[in-house]
Amino acid sequence: MNEEQTGSDDKPIVVDQTDKRSIVPFVAAAAVAILVLIGIVAGGLLAPAEKNVTEADRLAAAVTNYIDARSRSDLRPPTGVACPGFDEEKSGLAERLGGPKSTVTIDGRGFTDATVNGDRAKIDATIDVNGTDTTDTWKLTRVDGAWLVCDF
Known part of the structure; x- marks a missing residue:
């Protein structure tokens, strides 16, 4: 059973390993x-x-910052979001926002008609005051490169 086989089957199989990669x-x-x-x-x-970011986006952000800061602070106007000397009562803004204790929210889609003239600008903003939507023109001024609410 251990017979050696002879013939053509005895040839060694040559494997070509010279594949060049x-x-x-x-x-x-x-x-x-x-x-x-x-x-x-x-x-x-x-x-x-x-x-x-467009100027209209910057104006919308300034109004949003004012509304947000107003809701978190008892100061009128809140620090850092309005021009120096700005008086919310004299400008009529306090009345339009429903008084000092009102709930005010703003919808980012409610910004239209932004116009910029040098360092002064206007933007129409739709805000929700105690559940009622109102649209008003906000006036802003650029102070040290930042837009601030300065008049209403």
């Missing part, structure tokens, strides 16, 4: 990935997101 595709993929990352970083540096 290249690292070039891997290097090319790494180079493309690095270029994409460099492009993303350069895009972020050359066109930061804050440059995509």
Whole structure:
């Protein structure tokens, strides 16, 4: 049973292991990935997101900041969101906002007709005062690069 077989089946099988593989595709993929990352970083540096904000967006943010600060503070006007010397009572804003203890909320979709003339601007804002929507024109002034509520 242990007979040796002779014949054509005895030839050794030769396996060709001289397959030449290249690292070039891997290097090319790494180079493309690095270029994409460099492009993303350069895009972020050359066109930061804050440059995509319009003046109308800044005006809307100033009005929203005023309303938010007013709801969190008993000061009229709240600190940092109105021009120095601004008087909410004299401007008529306190009356339009339902008095000092009213509940006021603002809907970000309620901003229209923003106009800017140098350091002065106007924007129409729809606000909810004690459950009633009102639309008024807010007047703002740019002070040290920031828009502040200055007149109503």
